[in-house]
Amino acid sequence: MVEPRPLFIPVILGTVRQGRRSAPVARLMVSELSGRPGIETDLIDVARLPLRVDDAGEATKDPTFAAQMNRADALVVVSPEYNHGYSGLLKHVLDSCLREYIHKAVGVVGVSAGPFGGARGIQDLLPVLRELGLVTIFWDVHFATVQNVFDESGVLREPAYLPRIDKFLKELVWMARTLRHGREHIVLE
Amino acid sequence: MVANASPVVCATCEREMNHHAEKLVHPTGSVDDGYLDPILGGIVEEVHACPACGTGASRRSTR
Numbered sequence: 563m564v565e566p567r568p569l570f571i572p573v574i575l576g577t578v579r580q581g582r583r584s585a586p587v588a589r590l591m592v593s594e595l596s597g598r599p600g601i602e603t604d605l606i607d608v609a610r611l612p613l614r615v616d617d618a619g620e621a622t623k624d625p626t627f628a629a630q631m632n633r634a635d636a637l638v639v640v641s642p643e644y645n646h647g648y649s650g651l652l653k654h655v656l657d658s659c660l661r662e663y664i665h666k667a668v669g670v671v672g673v674s675a676g677p678f679g680g681a682r683g684i685q686d687l688l689p690v691l692r693e694l695g696l697v698t699i700f701w702d703v704h705f706a707t708v709q710n711v712f713d714e715s716g717v718l719r720e721p722a723y724l725p726r727i728d729k730f731l732k733e734l735v736w737m738a739r740t741l742r743h744g745r746e747h748i749v750l751e
Numbered sequence: 752m753v754a755n756a757s758p759v760v761c762a763t764c765e766r767e768m769n770h771h772a773e774k775l776v777h778p779t780g781s782v783d784d785g786y787l788d789p790i791l792g793g794i795v796e797e798v799h800a801c802p803a804c805g806t807g808a809s810r811r812s813t814r
Binding site: 567619632633635660661662664665695742744745746747748749750 | 776
């Protein structure tokens with residue numbers, strides 16, 4: 563099926579921590595998305611978003627981020643696990659929009675220094691994404707012991723991750739296409 | 752309450768948008784009582800998308 567316009571699937575890097583190991587993960591996801599026909603992507607770094615922290619929810623909405631979410635057909639969220647949860651700043655950013663997310667696909671990429679690849683943070687994030695109106699896919703990618711997965715320059719050392727990412731992105735793109743058709747052509751009755 | 756009879760028109764390409772979702776939201780600030788649904792316990796936000804350009808829009812439902 564040929565889409566009338568490219569799907570836009572940005573990658574959200576969900577941490578502001580210094581020395582964050584999730585940055586090469588997010589860049590890898592952007593690279594893997596960029597190589598697919600009919601897909602446009604961008605890296606959205608929550609550390610670079612000028613969101614206020616003296617309020618919350620849609621009161622803190624950043625127009626540029628909101629426009630990217632409005633344009634998006636799907637999201638890839640790269641979520642490191644900190645103390646068995648996702649980062650507070652990621653939640654703060656996600657909460658700044660609502661209607662921009664509705665009936666759009668989302669996939670989560672977990673990252674951890676330990677052996678579980680961010681799985682506990684992902685499980686906590688899923689109900690939040692659902693309440694935001696996003697549609698979660700059943701594939702995740704788990705970067706466990708991430709400090710061993712990339713070299714010092716951020717190049718992937720373990721090619722076994724690539725087929726996992728491929729499965730994840732195929733499902734995400736299918737869901738993005740399906741939901742775009744639904745948003746634009748199927749009336750809520 | 753009065754039903755939203757008028758379609759939403761895309762601000763980008765002026766085409767009639769598709770009403771694809773309704774989301775219950777719970778605003779924390781002051782709200783016009785005309786939008787509150789006492790049965791559902793919040794405000795119903797209609798979500799629309801343009802079939803031509805994909806632009807999204809929303810408005811509060813009065814149904």
